[in-house]
Every structure is written in C-alpha cells, then in structure tokens.
Amino acid sequence: MSATVIHANSLSKRYRRGLQAAGGLRHSLEAFVRSPISSLRGRKEEFFWALKDVSLEVQEGEVLGLIGRNGAGKTTLLKILSRITRPTSGFAEIHGRVGSLLEVGIGFHHELTGRENTFLSGAILGMGKAEITRKFDEIVAFAELEKFIDTPVKHYSSGMYVRLAFAVAAHLEPEILLVDEVLAVGDARFQKKCLGKMGDVARAGRTVVLVSHQLNQIRRLCHRAIWIDGGTMRQNGTAAEVLSAYEVAMSSGDRPSAARANDVAQKARFVRWEIAEPRGKSPHVLDSLNPVMIRFVLDAHESIRRGVHGVTLYNAERQIIWGRATYELEITQGLHEFTYEFPMLPLRPGGYTWGVSLWDDDGLIDMSDLVPDMIVSTESYQHPLDEWSGVLNMPCAFSVRAHPILQNSGER
Numbered sequence: 001m002s003a004t005v006i007h008a009n010s011l012s013k014r015y016r017r018g019l020q021a022a023g024g025l026r027h028s029l030e031a032f033v034r035s036p037i038s039s040l041r042g043r044k045e046e047f048f049w050a051l052k053d054v055s056l057e058v059q060e061g062e063v064l065g066l067i068g069r070n071g072a073g074k075t076t077l078l079k080i081l082s083r084i085t086r087p088t089s090g091f092a093e094i095h096g097r098v099g100s101l102l103e104v105g106i107g108f109h110h111e112l113t114g115r116e117n118t119f120l121s122g123a124i125l126g127m128g129k130a131e132i133t134r135k136f137d138e139i140v141a142f143a144e145l146e147k148f149i150d151t152p153v154k155h156y157s158s159g160m161y162v163r164l165a166f167a168v169a170a171h172l173e174p175e176i177l178l179v180d181e182v183l184a185v186g187d188a189r190f191q192k193k194c195l196g197k198m199g200d201v202a203r204a205g206r207t208v209v210l211v212s213h214q215l216n217q218i219r220r221l222c223h224r225a226i227w228i229d230g231g232t233m234r235q236n237g238t239a240a241e242v243l244s245a246y247e248v249a250m251s252s253g254d255r256p257s258a259a260r261a262n263d264v265a266q267k268a269r270f271v272r273w274e275i276a277e278p279r280g281k282s283p284h285v286l287d288s289l290n291p292v293m294i295r296f297v298l299d300a301h302e303s304i305r306r307g308v309h310g311v312t313l314y315n316a317e318r319q320i321i322w323g324r325a326t327y328e329l330e331i332t333q334g335l336h337e338f339t340y341e342f343p344m345l346p347l348r349p350g351g352y353t354w355g356v357s358l359w360d361d362d363g364l365i366d367m368s369d370l371v372p373d374m375i376v377s378t379e380s381y382q383h384p385l386d387e388w389s390g391v392l393n394m395p396c397a398f399s400v401r402a403h404p405i406l407q408n409s410g411e412r
Contacts, residue, residue, distance in 0.1 A: 005176055008077075013076050051232075061206065063224075065226070067246055068229055073230075101169040108165065113152050115150055143164040173206070195220070210222060220380060225238070225242035277291070308327050310358075315351075348389060355367075
C-alpha cells in the first residue's frame with residue numbers, strides 16, 4: 001500500500017480587500033488632513049475566502065490533477081502546499097522533498113544567471129553540488145538554453161524563463177512536484193517535451209500535483225482529479241469522471257439543464273434514459289469503447305398513430321454529433337422502450353446530451369433534452385492539447401517503415 005505524502009486537513013485561506021469610501025482622492029486627502037482618525041474609519045474592509053475547508057490526501061507516486069475556473073483557489077492551494085503562503089486555518093503535512101513550479105518569476109533570482117539559478121534551486125531542494133552538476137548538462141539541453149545559460153535571467157523572455165524553470169524542477173528529482181499551468185507557456189514542440197517529461201516523472205514513481213486548463217493534459221497524465229470551485233472542493237474522483245462532470249457544468253451555464261416543449265398534459269412524454277449495455281456503476285456513464293445500447297422510456301397517455309420519433313446527440317458546445325428519425329410508428333397507451341444499438345460510440349471524453357422528440361399528424365407531442373447528461377469517461381486517444389482534439393476518440397495502430405519501392409531504388 002502506498003504511503004500518504006500529502007495530507008491536508010481543512011485548509012482555508014482568507015484575504016482582505018481594503019475599499020476606499022466614495023468621494024475621490026481629493027476628498028480623501030482633505031478628510032485626512034481635517035481628521036486623520038475619522039478618515040481612516042471611513043475605510044471599510046472586505047474579507048473573502050480564496051480557499052475554504054479543503055481536505056485531501058495524495059499517495060506516493062500518484063499524479064493528481066486540479067481543475068476549476070480561474071480564481072477558484074487552485075493556485076492558492078498549491079502555494080500553501082509549497083510553503084509559499086500560510087493558511088488562515090487548517091494544516092498540511094508534506095512528507096518528501098518538494099519542487100514547485102507555480103508562476104513565471106517565482107523561485108529564480110533575476111540578477112543571477114541561468115547557471116547560478118540552477119544551482120540555487122537545487123540547493124533549496126536540498127541537493128548537493130555534485131548531484132546538481134551531474135544533471136546540469138541534461139537540464140540545459142532540455143531547456144535549449146546552451147547559448148544563454150550564463151546570461152542573467154532578468155534578460156530572458158518568458159518562454160526562456162519557464163523552459164529553464166521547468167527543466168530544473170523536473171530534472172532535479174524532487175520527491176513531490178507541484179506544477180501550475182507551466183505547460184501553457186511555450187510553443188507546441190516544447191509543450192510536447194514537457195508532457196513527455198511529466199510522463200517520465202510519473203513513471204519514475206514520484207508524486208505530481210498538476211494544475212492545467214488543458215483538460216486533455218489532465219486526462220493523459222493524471223490518475224485522479226479534484227475540482228475546486230469557489231474555494232471549496234466540489235468533486236474528487238477518477239480523472240475521467242471529474243473532468244467530464246466539469247465539462248458538463250461549464251456547458252450548462254450556456255443552456256438550461258433540461259428544455260421541454262411544454263409542461264401541459266401531453267399525449268406522451270419521454271421520462272428517462274439509460275445506458276442499457278454495457279452495465280457499469282452508473283447508467284449514465286460510458287467508460288468503454290465496446291458495443292453500446294441506449295434506451296429511452298416513453299410514457300404514452302394515449303395511443304399514437306403515424307408517429308415520428310427523432311433523436312439527437314449533442315456535445316458540450318451544442319454541436320450535433322449524431323441524429324436520426326423514425327417514421328410511421330404505432331404506439332399504444334403505456335410505457336414503451338425506444339432502444340438504439342451501436343457497435344461503439346467513439347466519442348471524445350466529456351459530457352453529451354440526448355435530445356428526443358415525438359410527433360404525430362397533429363404536431364409536436366414532446367421534445368426534450370434528457371437529464372442527466374451522458375458522461376463519456378473512456379480513455380482518451382486524442383492529441384494531448386485540447387485545440388488539436390476532434391469529436392471522435394478512436395484508437396488506432398501506428399507504424400513507420402521504409403517504402404519498399406524507394407528502398408529498392410536506393411539499393412541500385
């Protein structure tokens with residue numbers, strides 16, 4: 001059983017905002033000159049909680065992803081774990097040498113060169129000079145800064161700075177690595193290098209806590225994810241399920257959770273849906289690329305002749321992924337199951353909505369978006385960067401070999 005290397009209990013962080021009373025600078029200066037004490041009383045203080053009662057445990061060798069909106073409290077949590085910020089209440093126990101890469105500008109001394117900062121960072125991590133020297137060439141090569149390693153880092157661009165900072169943090173082998181959005185900096189080629197190195201760190205059995213808004217990066221690297229929302233922990237579970245729930249919540253802010261044609265008495269209405277096969281722990285979570293059976297249940301209050309049934313699958317951006325219509329249905333009064341069988345649903349992990357409708361010669365009977373959304377939590381076979389991922393999530397075999405014709409012509 002793995003040991004617990006991070007244990008946080010009821011972590012909270014409160015900040016104070018000072019709000020100047022209305023009236024402008026001139027009014028404030030005049031008030032202070034006339035009565036310094038009363039003018040100070042005119043200022044009001046406002047407190048807010050950046051983090052509130054967050055408890056978590058991270059096991060040795062685990063890769064944990066933190067997700068949430070901007071300002072949700074993710075970076076505050078990492079700063080507390082890194083001992084950069086003290087919590088207002090609660091405590092965190094860290095067992096192991098910690099390396100942190102939180103923001104460009106944190107951890108390096110701007111007047112020192114890249115070489116000097118590399119040795120300084122290693123010393124802060126508790127590493128000896130010989131150990132840092134052994135890794136030095138590898139760090140510089142990874143950061144691609146051979147020509148600038150003896151230049152003060154205050155002259156580095158943000159891309160150069162973060163390349164060196166990431167290389168140091170990842171190569172000096174801390175037992176626990178805390179990373180905040182570093183993979184968002186740099187070009188696509190360097191981001192790919194970072195992803196590969198993060199994978200190496202994880203496979204080496206070191207513990208990683210990663211914040212990223214690139215959800216596919218979290219899917220690819222993390223075993224587990226925690227969703228921080230408004231300073232509190234909203235969900236904690238497998239990366240696939242937490243990320244899919246997060247995507248559904250983000251998309252639901254743009255549309256009602258369920259839209260129905262009308263709420264008056266109807267001839268029939270769809271009352272529920274489920275993934276009939278394969279049977280998983282939830283009837284609304286798809287976690288495999290095996291054959292799938294989707295079942296919709298219709299409650300018909302009257303018999304329906306010449307019915308027309310439509311079904312549509314939407315993604316989180318409300319794009320139509322698939323749709324179909326069936327005509328000339330004869331439906332008797334009572335409950336009916338509408339079943340669809342697919343060889344597979346190779347969908348990108350995330351949240352999806354089933355829209356169903358039923359018509360007859362008199363017009364629309366029922367049209368609704370069924371809840372809850374379908375969560376696809378299958379393994380991602382997509383590009384690790386969200387912007388290069390498509391709608392389909394299809395596994396494939398890949399190989400490279402020399403073309404036989406070209407190879408033969410070269411031999412001549």
